[in-house]
Amino acid sequence: MASHRHSEPPSDPALRVKALESLLTEKKLIDPAAIDALIETFETKIGPRNGAKVVARAWVDPAYKQRLLSDATKAIAELGYSGMQGEDMVVVENTPKVHNLLVCTLCSCYPWPVLGLPPVWYKAAPYRARGDRAARGARGVRPQAAGRRRDPHLGFDRGTPLHGATRASRGHRGLERGSARGAGHARCHDRRRQGQAAGALRGRA
Amino acid sequence: MNGIHDLGGMHGHGPVDPETNEPVFHAPWERRAFALMISCFAGGQYNVDEFRHAIERMAPADYLRSSYYEHWLHAVETLLVEKGVIKESELAAKWAALAKGGA
Numbered sequence: 406m407a408s409h410r411h412s413e414p415p416s417d418p419a420l421r422v423k424a425l426e427s428l429l430t431e432k433k434l435i436d437p438a439a440i441d442a443l444i445e446t447f448e449t450k451i452g453p454r455n456g457a458k459v460v461a462r463a464w465v466d467p468a469y470k471q472r473l474l475s476d477a478t479k480a481i482a483e484l485g486y487s488g489m490q491g492e493d494m495v496v497v498e499n500t501p502k503v504h505n506l507l508v509c510t511l512c513s514c515y516p517w518p519v520l521g522l523p524p525v526w527y528k529a530a531p532y533r534a535r536g537d538r539a540a541r542g543a544r545g546v547r548p549q550a551a552g553r554r555r556d557p558h559l560g561f562d563r564g565t566p567l568h569g570a571t572r573a574s575r576g577h578r579g580l581e582r583g584s585a586r587g588a589g590h591a592r593c594h595d596r597r598r599q600g601q602a603a604g605a606l607r608g609r610a
Numbered sequence: 611m612n613g614i615h616d617l618g619g620m621h622g623h624g625p626v627d628p629e630t631n632e633p634v635f636h637a638p639w640e641r642r643a644f645a646l647m648i649s650c651f652a653g654g655q656y657n658v659d660e661f662r663h664a665i666e667r668m669a670p671a672d673y674l675r676s677s678y679y680e681h682w683l684h685a686v687e688t689l690l691v692e693k694g695v696i697k698e699s700e701l702a703a704k705w706a707a708l709a710k711g712g713a
Contacts, residue, residue, distance in 0.1 A: 412702045414687065415709060419639035421683050424704040425646055428696050435649045443645040448634045489648075510618030512662055513678070522644075524632050528678050530623040537618045 447522055455486050456519030474498065481519060491518030508536030614670035640679045647682050656689045664688045 414421055429435040459481055463470035473480040477494035481487065494516060497505045509515070510533045515523035526532050617623070635641045651661065664685035665673070673681065690696045 412698060412705075414684075415705050418643070418677075418680055418683055419637070420705065420708050421687070422639045422642045422646065423708055424701060425683070425686060425690075426642060427708075428700060428704055429646070429650070432696070434653060434655075434695065435646065439649055440642065440645040443648055444641045447644065448641070452634075508618075511615055512665070522634055524628065525636075525678065526626050526628045529627075530617055530620075530674065532626045533617040534620040534623045535626065 447517075451517060452521035453519075455484075455521075456516070459484055459486065459519055486518040488518050490514070491516055494519075506536060508533060510534070510537060613666045614668070614673045615666045643679045643682050643686075647686050650686060650690070655693065655695055660689060661685050 426435070426437075426440075430437060459473065462484065463473050469480065469483075472483075473496050477496040478487070478492065480496075481491065481494055499505055509527075513523055513528040515527065635644065647661070650656065651658070656664075662685075665681045667688075668676075668681065668684055672684075676684070687701065691698050691701065
């Protein structure tokens with residue numbers, strides 16, 4: 406069922422937020438102090454510096470690195486980072502030959518406890534549409550682009566691994582979204598293939 | 611069932627455009643929208659799958675045209691109304707009152 410609603414919301418999102426907050430406070434369904442604490446936590450206490458500590462520990466402590474690679478959730482929790490959107494962590498290692506790319510094509514799954522909230526570019530259409538093509542070797546991202554941006558770490562050799570943020574960790578969601586990965590499935594992950602299939606049906610090659 | 615959110619492989623969206631020194635939130639309302647969503651989730655009004663599905667059901671043009679936290683607002687409003695936590699009429703009345711400058 407599409408979520409079309411009878412009344413069009415106001416164009417001003419600030420007004421919509423005020424309305425929700427006011428109604429929910431009147432109904433005692435939210436606690437304004439908790440709202441403030443949540444904002445404070447995610448704006449100042451949870452961010453990529455946490456993940457940097459995890460990585461740095463792995464650099465200097467080979468036993469920790471092994472624990473991190475084999476049970477990331479537990480190893481990350483050793484440093485005190487855990488919680489929402491970090492319940493099923495997987496850590497993979499970049500090497501001179503393999504650069505790992507993480508993309509959530511369907512929404513914005515991101516490891517909050519170690520990286521904080523995702524940046525806008527990660528959640529917006531261009532990256533979500535292109536991320537998987539870059540990893541598959543399509544001409545979405547070229548190594549020269551990495552040189553232009555002076556980022557020595559983007560030395561792709563264009564193999565997979567491609568890590569869907571959702572697929573990597575959330576087995577229970579695999580049934581809904583994973584089933585679309587098979588070629589020929591009506592809900593096709595790759596819209597180009599879907600277009601080709603439609604073209605074939607219309608009698609064009 | 612597919613939807614506009616299924617963006618993997620779609621052409622035409624242009625280059626990835628990162629913002630330098632991007633802040634966590636781009637406006638005060640985004641802060642409140644984020645925290646409201648989390649609070650309602652923590653309060654058991656909906657689960658993560660319902661939340662995502664409410665966004666995935668948006669009219670495609672609205673989904674592409676609106677910002678990330680506007681998606682969140684849409685989902686929270688939709689779910690709270692569908693679950694009877696707030697009435698659509700209450701929400702509309704509150705919008706009208708706030709637009710007039712009241713509370």
